[in-house]
Amino acid sequence: MSEGWFAGLATDQVGAERVREGSADAPDAWPDRAIxxxxxxxxxxxxxxxxxxxxxxxxxxxxxxxxxxDQQVIHAVRAMDDAGRMANELAERVAEWAGSRDAESGTxxxxxxxxxxxxxxxxxxxxxxxxxxxxIELDDERDAxxxxxxxxxxxxAPNLAALAGPTLAARxxxxxxxxxxxxxxxSSTVQVLGAEEALFAHLRGQAPSPKHGVIYVHEYVRGTRPxxxxxxxxxxxGKLTIAARxxxxxGDRRPSLEADLDExxxxxxxxxxxxxxx
Amino acid sequence: MALxxxxxxxxxxxxxxxxxxxxxxxGEPVVDGWRAWDAHRSKLGxxxxxxxxxxxxxxxxxxxxxxANGTTASHVAxxxxxxxxxxxxxRPMRDLLSVAETRGNLFPLLKDARKPETYAHxxxxxxxxLVQDVATRGQARVxxxxxxFLHDDGRLCLAIKARSExxxxxxxxxxxxxxxxxxxxxxxxDSRRLDPFHADHLAVVATPR
Numbered sequence: 001m002s003e004g005w006f007a008g009l010a011t012d013q014v015g016a017e018r019v020r021e022g023s024a025d026a027p028d029a030w031p032d033r034a035i036x037x038x039x040x041x042x043x044x045x046x047x048x049x050x051x052x053x054x055x056x057x058x059x060x061x062x063x064x065x066x067x068x069x070d071q072q073v074i075h076a077v078r079a080m081d082d083a084g085r086m087a088n089e090l091a092e093r094v095a096e097w098a099g100s101r102d103a104e105s106g107t108x109x110x111x112x113x114x115x116x117x118x119x120x121x122x123x124x125x126x127x128x129x130x131x132x133x134x135x136i137e138l139d140d141e142r143d144a145x146x147x148x149x150x151x152x153x154x155x156x157a158p159n160l161a162a163l164a165g166p167t168l169a170a171r172x173x174x175x176x177x178x179x180x181x182x183x184x185x186x187s188s189t190v191q192v193l194g195a196e197e198a199l200f201a202h203l204r205g206q207a208p209s210p211k212h213g214v215i216y217v218h219e220y221v222r223g224t225r226p227x228x229x230x231x232x233x234x235x236x237x238g239k240l241t242i243a244a245r246x247x248x249x250x251g252d253r254r255p256s257l258e259a260d261l262d263e264x265x266x267x268x269x270x271x272x273x274x275x276x277x278x
Numbered sequence: 279m280a281l282x283x284x285x286x287x288x289x290x291x292x293x294x295x296x297x298x299x300x301x302x303x304x305g306e307p308v309v310d311g312w313r314a315w316d317a318h319r320s321k322l323g324x325x326x327x328x329x330x331x332x333x334x335x336x337x338x339x340x341x342x343x344x345x346a347n348g349t350t351a352s353h354v355a356x357x358x359x360x361x362x363x364x365x366x367x368x369r370p371m372r373d374l375l376s377v378a379e380t381r382g383n384l385f386p387l388l389k390d391a392r393k394p395e396t397y398a399h400x401x402x403x404x405x406x407x408l409v410q411d412v413a414t415r416g417q418a419r420v421x422x423x424x425x426x427f428l429h430d431d432g433r434l435c436l437a438i439k440a441r442s443e444x445x446x447x448x449x450x451x452x453x454x455x456x457x458x459x460x461x462x463x464x465x466x467x468d469s470r471r472l473d474p475f476h477a478d479h480l481a482v483v484a485t486p487r
Binding site: 002003004005018019020022023024025026027028029030031047048050051054055057058059061062065155250251252 | 370383385387399400
């Protein structure tokens, strides 16, 4: 004999937890069972309570899932940067060491790949080749993490990922501390995320205000001529903030956002307005 | 063709279109409280357009598997009575929730349709209609596993997506296998391809046997 989600529920309990966690071997005439058990007095009242419990359960489960997604993105993009930085550091060490043994040696991860393909002649070469292999593995891991980030950020923040590109979207989420925080942040903060040092220097009165933080890597900022770059950064930050809010509060894809951004950038780049009212 | 009272052809911008009465949810046109039901976005809507009888009646009790963001489920809930909407993915749940907010008879459930025991403590038995549109392998198996919610004269209204079963096989072969599997638990009343509204989908109306 199975029990319904409402079994033993107090009048003031919603029962969302029961809806989520419960189970039964077989369905039953639950509205009748609930009336018999004295949980509700009518079928109508039963469906009202069921509506309250199922919507509350679905909302909590959904929010947990989404929270989990953006946190995974943040860990992964940080790990990606760590792996990339360590790969480069090791590659520099390899280049420096190899330079002492071979005048023709090169630099970077590509050189590590060349080196790893050679047969070590002496014990020192053995260590060098082995070290080069570690650098390559770390670089490969960086790439694998990047592919993972690209995939997950499209689920966690589809509009932000579409506008910013997946990697920049992930960096913004990491700097903001999550989709929830980014959705609650002003566009002027998003514009300078990643430029905190310059921002605080400015606030102390020692520097001009930064025009952009990490969004600099976006083609619409970097590819815009310097005197228009401030306008471009401000417009881009505005659209990215809207995208993050839609991702957080609505969750559906809005392709019109990209068209809006493209149109706005076209106007900024062709001159016309210096100071864009977004 | 006999449509339930809750489903009517109404005139939108000079064009006769299928419609139900309820709050608009995805920007569809509304005239006099009737909202157009887009057959290109809804397999159930397409079944009506193709003259099938999906078995949805006014005030029916319905289990909807694969509710996604609630586009079709909202129309079903406009017509039906208690409507249980099961969706596996968290992402579309936000839309489904906003659809459920204006429909007290729509109960969203974030559950896996392949595991009916995880919602049998919520969904009642003796339902009139089981609507299924899930993009998973073993769609016929899912329909059989959920047969327990239907009463003996209930209806199954199923859209089988060929690509979810096997993207490399001929859709017709996939459909034949699925129908064979389905016959283990259902008597098939009607089946039809949903072209041109939905490519490589077979719509099936069946009743428990």
